Amino acid sequence: MYDDSSSRIAAELRSWISTAPPGAKLPSTRSLVERHAASPVTVQKALRTLATAGLVESRPGVGTFVRTVRTARPNDYGWQTGALATPGHRMPKMPAALQSAPNDVIALHSGYPDRELLPERLVRAAFTRAARSDAVINRPPAAGLGELQAWFATELGSAVPLGVTPPAPGDVVVQPGSQAGLSTVFRTLVGIGRPLLVESPTYWGAILAAEQAGVEVIPVPSGFSGPDPDELARAFERTGARAFYAQPNFASPTGAQWSDALCEQVLGIVREHSAFLIEDDAMHDFGITADSTPLAARDDAGHVVYIRSLAKSVSPAVRVGAVIARGPAHERILADTQVHSMYVSGILQAVALDVVTHPSWKTHLRNLRHQLQSRRDLLVDSLREYAPLVHIEAVPRGGINLWVQLPDAVDMDRVVQESRSAGVIIGAGSDWFPAEATGKYLRLTYAGPNPGTFPDAARALGEIIARC
Template identity: 65%
Template sequence: MNNDSSSRIVLALHQWMKAAPPGSRLPSTRSLVAEYQASPVTVQKALHALTAQGLIESRPGVGTFMRAVRTARPSDYGWQTAALGSPQSVLPSSSNTMRDVPNNAIAFHSGYPDRELLPERLVRAALTRAARGDAALSRPPAAGLPELQSWFAHELGASTPAGITPPTPSDVIVLPGSQSGLSSIFRALVGAGQPLLMESPTYWGAILAAAQTGVRVVPVPSGPEGPDPAELARAFEETGARVFYAQPNYSNPTGAQWAPGRGEEVLELLRRHGAFMVEDDWAHDFGISTSPVPVASRDDSGHVVYIRSLTKSVSPAIRIAAVIARGPARERILAQRAAESMYVSGLLQAAALDVVTQPGWQTHLRSLRQQLLSRRDLLAGSLRQHVPQAHLEGLPHGGLNLWLRLPDGTDAAKLARRCEDAGVIIAAGTEWFPAEPAGPYIRLNYSGPNPGAFPEGARIIGEALAAGA
């Protein structure tokens, strides 16, 4: 088959179609073979290429015709404005951390680790095995595969001290990622119009879930050692809130880990006020110089609703998380989940369970800790060298991010645009505050691709900042 001959016929037919009226019938294959002195296979290849371009269509038993040209006209959706009315709430747009960017950019913005930090071999093998099993064809229980429920319960129970009753598999609800789980939890435990206490700054997805469910967010300032117990107590008393959302280990965006004993102080406040804490342990697998100890491991009275995700540590293609809750709270959350999605893909549940129960999983986590340490220190050192006018708000003991305080008066959004023009993608810190920002910040992900470019990226940030962003 001659590719040059096929291309020559395509070009010739392009010229023929320019002169022919729309909808014209093309010459038969026999005619084209004779005219261009080509084989039938070559002519068919040319016709397939034109079909793929949407220029011609075959009508069996009739012939091959030019497609009629349809004139595009602007669509008028104005009628929907009256039909929909005013929105009940204005939801924040999707985070800039979810943007796709050019491959040659230096990307600090993403919320996910680079592909080379994932257990790719384990994931591929797990998906293959799961596709061959019953999970590929059957409907799993609404609360999740029993074996995966047991794994999540055991993981939390492993850090439960003596004297505290560990969770059981029946306390676990498997979720299709933590984002939808947050929405279900807020609907079930808070309700539209009711107050929800939330660390500030905090995960943008939790802010989005709160807006989506119509709850009223009340920010509680949180620093490198966690929220001030006195401030948290005041917020409970003044608002009458019954739920507090927090990330005690490696908070997104700051990387902060609560000080020793802070969890016990918060637990005492929860007991005193008859309240819940939603503990988001998103970075459980991303410890660097410490290991996370969930507050939920020290609670057996149902005050802490614990949510843990495997999406970032296993694979973004395997959106699996779980919530562990006890008592009526668990039943309300399960009812919300069943109403929203009925059940979670058994195939993805089986694949996730396969990955985390392989011997290679623990080997991967040990290697991951070392890789995150190297990347964190490289980026932090680069920032100190090239962006000395900014302040690094502590070197995190885990997680994926550095939280950089910019000089007062800096326009973080303008800085992000200036950096993007120079090929560096950063995330302005505004979207991590549930209310007004406490100052100008940017969040930088040190688990992104091409760590060798971190010094160059820091240099560009420093130059953009010095230029008056």
Template identity: 65%
Template sequence: MNNDSSSRITAALRQWISSAAPGARLPSTRQLVAEHQASPVTVQKALQSLAAQELIESWPGVGTFVRAVRTARPSDYGWQTAALRSPSSPLPSSSSTMRSVPGDAIWLHSGYPDRELLPERLVRAALARAARGDAALSRPPAAGMPELQQWFARELGQATPVGVTPPTPNDVIVLPGSQSGLSSIFRALVGSGQPMLIESPSYWGAILAAAQTGVRLVPVPTGPDGPDPAEVDRAFAETGARAFYVQPNYANPTGTQWAAERGAEILDVARLHGAFLVEDDWAHDFGITSDPVPLATRDDSGHVVYIRSLTKSVSTAIRIAAVIARGPARERILGQRAAESMYVSGLLQAAALDVVTQPGWQTHLRSLRQQLQSRRDLLATSIGEHVPQAHIDHLPRGGLNLWVRLPDGTDLPRLARDCEDAGVIIAAGTEWFPAEPTGAFIRLNFSGPNPGAYPDGARVIGDALARQEG
């Protein structure tokens, strides 16, 4: 009965409001109780319903009024054009790999592994323990928690051969994810307006970080075994560059793993030119049919500045990475980090350390290797069956991606739109080139959700490509 009465009063008041002027005062609760012969609770319920619909507004101690209709006025930000002027350098737009898409789509674009590939149980337990500990309320040292510094140094040191001095914990700087670390490293080691060599194609985030810091990129072509040392030598000599950004293990986007001899040759070239190799070991935990061997394990003279990230392998919510650098380079990078963020969350550092030191971590990595292999093989087989025009130069031995070459002349923006209209999200390869693309490529991630849909996704790509050719 009360609900019926409340609805009846709400309808009557709505009709009264429709003919009243904005700002008109409603009768008091006492008047409404007498007029509608209802209880005060019923009247209040009707008023609350009208307030939720934004038809009335109440002012305590003053009364209840018909809400004025506020028309949205377009904001004028024209003044900012004069204040900002032209950007110092054009910045690439955010990567398509960062897009959020409908849950029912087939995700082949993302740069992150699906939740089912993460150590969820370990992460949740680690965060709970970290929240109960001192890390939840204390400020860690600027270079990172000593225990986490020690773990990163030990990880690299265990792979360092006899005769090469392993890194120490003091060589380690903990980062809030590797992306911000790249910006700090580029500023510290290269500087605005100065050249830096980079493989082509290469990680879009490094291209973005270089643009943000004003670093001038010099592309060096790379192949299935890595870049040609003679090309690297010539690029250093011609440009005077003092740094080369590289991904020797499971490069993003190609999946390339440098041959051991190739890595040694390029390290010799860097030594010859007195230059740094900025080694991004982003996929260290994603070996499939091989194990990563960082270049940094062969260098103890400070030529290799090594970055290792845990963000993708532990959890995207725990953005923790580290840079290992020796000598004055380490101090310059730490100075840049202090200017950008005084320290990295102790809570996240403690949680990351907890996860990677649990016995279950190694068990998880062994299982992850098997899962990535089955996903990679399924996607590669599906592309071979449904996209016969495509060419996969090599099957990556690690990482998360397939680098797929399409016929010359393929309209990549149109292909991406047509695939998305059919519920398949792909990433056009253009954003991984620091200069003009050398062909029509797409990067397909095999660590996204619902791998059972890979054959359907490949079929959509093949159909969209066939329509272009037809």
């Protein structure tokens, strides 16, 4: 666990505030500095923490006081029941991956890499250059900046084998992140009420996007080796589906990477049923002991619709992605993009292009690979030593997550709650199943902050699981 001077000061003041009357004046900054042998900056940081929590209020020139509790008049929102009526789709709860966590906990739940894994220097420099360019004024084309379209097409084209026609820049539609791309593809290629086959478990964002698009989600069993091709074929035949959403490389949450043989089998099944394979390659830049080899590189007949995002590898603030599709499917995707977002911010596109074409980008990716490997191995070793009841089926060759299973008798809700109380934030694996979960799973990220605390987290988790 982490503790620093400001946290200790804040904790002591919280205790004092709990017994103080509203309006009571806190000790002065000078007295707190003397009492705790801390700097004025540290004391001010503690006071800001308390103010952010709504416990105190500062009056310039007077001091800091326990905040007066104001009893709010309850509002009646009953009129909205009739105005909203019954929702046309289920409103899922926020998954653990999106929940914010305090700085003083061990966060093993986030879906985004820690800032030390991002090319921060490149991103800051790119924003500075973009701010001086015409990108701050001009409206970009609906399909995206031509140079960025060409970069995405070239990236996919570099993996194309002989005899397959590589994608053209005109096949690319730039999106405001992969989530927007998923929503657009599900709306245009599947449609309301029609079936969409998905791996189970799968990315929670795809489940959410499918529900928002009103499509019928059909789970296909999948694991660390990928989906069962026989089950996939039967699902196509049984449902009449014309689309299958999958992550062939470093899938979230399992970390699975399909073998060459499975790629050919799945592509054959998709072609046989005249269907689309919607390939999500969000973890393209997060290879560790293997590289991402897109399935879309093997197809030039328009069966594979490819989605890639830069929000995780460049910066969450640079929500830029792309959908690569051919034929009439491309035209539908572009039309839907124009309706829902018109175009992606020219500034963000310019920044993304600047970063990924900078000579230091490749160096950053090489360093990232080493960092991810050391983090992954530390988390795996820590769990094996301190949490032996946690079953690790396989160690992923890429991605940012470790998918683990707990004993069937474990009370999962209790494990999650007690872990949070112990300062370890985790997310139950049920968020990643489009139907009922088939076991007690956890998705633990090794790309979060402070990897040095992994042993502490594993020790706490092991003790909690044993109790539960």
